Amino acid sequence: MTLGGIDIIALTAMLMTASTPVLLAATGELVAEKSGVLNLGVEGMMIMGAVGGFAVAVATGNPVLGFAAGALAGAALALLFAILTQVFLSNQVGTGLALTLFGLGLSALIGKSYEGIRPPATTKLDFGPLSELPVLGRVLFSHDWMVYLSLGLVAATWYVLNKTRVGLVLRAVGENHDAAHALGYRVIAVRIAALAFGGALAGLGGAYLSLVRVPQWTEGMTAGAGWIALAIVVFASWRAERVLIGAYLFGGITALQLQLQAAEYSIPVHLLSMAPYVITIVVLVILSAVHRHGVQAAPAALGKSFHASS
């Protein structure tokens, strides 16, 4: 099935793979921001996950260990951020920006010897006859296990945030940390845990880039995906289901513009490369503007430092 020189089925199938890194990172950041911490270091955590995951996968020949290492690398960087902002009360914006620069630099250093290597292949899930289905088989049942894991993580995040006590406490901490403290909840501990979870997902997203999506290591390969993840969280009004929409929109347009480039349309390449960023933000801005008159979207304590004064 082609339309204007573009294979729609291949495009849709590609969409899910293209979206996964941003989806993972945005879901992680959503949890961190729901607890009231603004971590601008997503890009840095992603690229550390990318290089860490790549290095371990190449060394062990096992992509599963690679993904685990990517998550650990992201979480480690997030814990550094957590210690600086939650224990030493440093400014969250400044520390987050520094974290991104730090991650980009350190990953370039670590990754030097891995350039030009191919990582071990990540297995595709075997759905048996399901993947033989026309259209649907290619679109839904032809991916590697990380794609399904990422969707599962979004669903789990939604469920935990909205339906469980852990999620309620996390939202309460992000809403009013003084009140949560007065009720006896450990604000700092909740925030550190949320940050670590966010870092682990960003790291997973990064590892997915270097192990599946590209797949190889190049310096600065996240190319702003972390920033898009941050923007998606904001314009998704801090709701997990909208994060999914935003990430798939971004991934979809990325896939589309690559296909348009391949089909040699006479649109300047720069405009095409820019399109995913611009269109994702425009759509999400419209979405969040429609939403504005309802409940306040942002966690009320977002970006504020907590210090127990009593």
Added chain:
Amino acid sequence: MTGDAKLLRIEGLTKAYPGVKANDNVSFSIAPGEVHALLGENGAGKSTLVKMIYGLVKPDAGTMELNGAPFAPPEPRAARAAGVAMVFQHFSLFEALNVAENVALGMENPPPMRELSARIREISTTYGLPLDPARLVGDLSAGERQRVEIVRCLLQDPKLLIMDEPTSVLTPQEVEILFHTLRKLSAEGTAILYISHKLEEIRALCDGATILRGGKVVDSCTPREKTARELAEMMVGAEFKSADRAGRSLGEELLVVEGLSLPPMSQFGPSLKEVSLRLRAGEVLGIGGVAGNGQEELLATLSGERPSEPGTVRLMGEDISGLGPDPRRAKGVLAAPEERLGHAAVPAMSLTENALLTGTVRKSLAKKGFIDMGAARRFAEEVIAAFDVRTPGPHVAARALSGGNLQKYVIGREVLQEPRVLVVNQPTWGVDAAAAASIRQSLLDLAGRGAAVIVISQDLDELMEIADNFAALNEGRLSAPRPTEGLTIDEVGLMLGGAHGMQEAAL
């Protein structure tokens, strides 16, 4: 009420913070079903004491016993498990969450949401505090929010309920409903530790009282047997005189506000609706109302922070609606907002710099765009001397001052600029009785010199004491002003919107 079995016994509790002993060897006890008042001025150590009972603060020395067993809660969970519940002065609620979620956060093992909602409905109706579990707390009135806190406590079957300044945000009618609930609880055997400044309420409600001053227990009494004045003097440890309002005559009309409307400044905030008022020279207009009914918004439009539609605010016939704060200051309209730290004063700046922030125009503290630091410091020193601000000097940062001292400073800074019209919001909030009396006197003296003063306050006694006319602000609407002489507290309550349509369920 002096049964042998005590519910809570406190012996020699001591807690020191750097530079101050918040509690020094405090001892008292509460019997089951007793309503016990903790009386004292700001900084007397009441809050620290209840925080220790609730497990938020660890005592340095001393012991507590609950039902005869040693009691030393390491954290609020432990206190709650032992049967101690607390309703906070500043609500510990989450605006973006609904009532049931807020209640669940205050419980150790909350049942599933559906069951919890049913129990909230049941308990809240039983105690005459009906609540809808599904509503967002941000949409509730202050009285309803307090119900959420109380219901949250009641669901845990407390043996001791601590209430920190529970009535400061309620109308008189809402206070009645609350007292009804508290008496019912007390009759069922729940002890209540009640903290308040409001002496008449304590006389009406409490069986016993412990009076704290400077962190020490200085006295105890049965409040019913004392007059409010005697209680106040026990708190302050000295006699104090009430304000002298004699010798003022009303002059020409200075400020006219007509048809002033304003959209809300924040998401859950109120809007102003068709506010009108007239203010004459020498007049003190008191504006009462429960917090969050448009007080901040009204001050912001009068000070110029939020300019309004043309023609809505006139000073001596001249339209000043579109002017910002500095042009208004030049014309003599000054304001002192409620929030001391961050609105009236910049916490990290010195008192001199804070003096510059509002005093530059009227006190000529800047020349050709350059600040005259000498003049600014002299002005700050003048305020410090005239208003007895306790501070080492004008170089001290605003945040280093205690709340009461900073309040004296920000009021003094405006009063000494000799405004024509002064608007103040909560001028004596969190200020001890002696300092509050001197702030009130300075406002009266200012009016005596021919200025017009608007005092926005939630303290009705204060307004009755100093205001010539009283108007109520309710959901952004201002009632027609009435002379304070002869106004009864019931009438005031009705002007404030009664019980906000809240009904007490049949008991």
